[in-house]
Amino acid sequence: DIQMTQSPSSLSASVGDRVTITCRASQSVSSYLNWYQQTPGKAPKLLIYDASSLQSGVPSRFSGSGSGTDFALTISSLQPEDFATYYCQQTYSTPRTFGLGTKVEI
Amino acid sequence: QVQVVQSGAEVKKPGASVKVTCKTSGYTFTSHYMHWVRQAPGQGLEWMGIIHPRAGSTSHAQKFQDRLTMTRDTSTSTVYMELISLRSEDTAVYYCARGRGGNSLDAFDVWGQGTMVTVSS
Numbered sequence: 223d224i225q226m227t228q229s230p231s232s233l234s235a236s237v238g239d240r241v242t243i244t245c246r247a248s249q250s251v252s253s254y255l256n257w258y259q260q261t262p263g264k265a266p267k268l269l270i271y272d273a274s275s276l277q278s279g280v281p282s283r284f285s286g287s288g289s290g291t292d293f294a295l296t297i298s299s300l301q302p303e304d305f306a307t308y309y310c311q312q313t314y315s316t317p318r319t320f321g322l323g324t325k326v327e328i
Numbered sequence: 329q330v331q332v333v334q335s336g337a338e339v340k341k342p343g344a345s346v347k348v349t350c351k352t353s354g355y356t357f358t359s360h361y362m363h364w365v366r367q368a369p370g371q372g373l374e375w376m377g378i379i380h381p382r383a384g385s386t387s388h389a390q391k392f393q394d395r396l397t398m399t400r401d402t403s404t405s406t407v408y409m410e411l412i413s414l415r416s417e418d419t420a421v422y423y424c425a426r427g428r429g430g431n432s433l434d435a436f437d438v439w440g441q442g443t444m445v446t447v448s449s
Contacts, residue, residue: 313434
């Protein structure tokens with residue numbers, strides 16, 4: 223199985239901050255790397271697919287980068303509704319593994 | 329609009345089985361793979377398996393090898409997930425999620441609301 227390692231596991235930030243979360247795969251996943259946002263009690267929401275493509279309806283302050291084994295999700299200016307847990311996921315191989323998540327707190 | 333609606337919460341005893349329903353609408357059912365993902369209380373996301381709605385073919389994570397069955401009904405645009413021999417560790421919210429395109433490698437763009445399954449004696 224491909225292991226996905228996210229860092230940090232949690233972070234504290236303020237509204238307006240620039241935030242970057244990283245994700246490393248234990249082997250290459252090409253560009254089959256996705257980012258999801260989850261708030262408590264809700265289903266995950268797709269933000270970024272194929273490493274850097276913005277899902278329809280997602281604000282442009284979210285961006286993704288990377289390929290191979292190293293990826294990043296950046297929020298350019300944190301908004302109150304962005305306080306949530308973020309997960310990376312590879313869909314390159316079975317099983318489709320997720321990172322353990324990064325909790326973004328105030 | 330695209331909708332994915334799951335069946336309601338379940339409480340089961342250890343050793344029992346559970347079947348979760350995921351009814352879709354608003355798109356061509358046979359054109360998108362469907363996945364099952366679960367999340368134990370306070371934990372992360374765990375991928376369980378994938379089904380191709382047209383062919384009915386499936387693939388699943390090795391840890392569910394002998395316990396997981398995924399099926400579909402094309403006449404009602406519904407997919408089903410059945411997990412047998414339940415144990416306390418199976419207590420989780422179970423989600424179905426649609427692949428965003430026709431490729432099995434696609435991200436999951438539409439998720440059901442989740443179904444809480446509690447396994448307790």
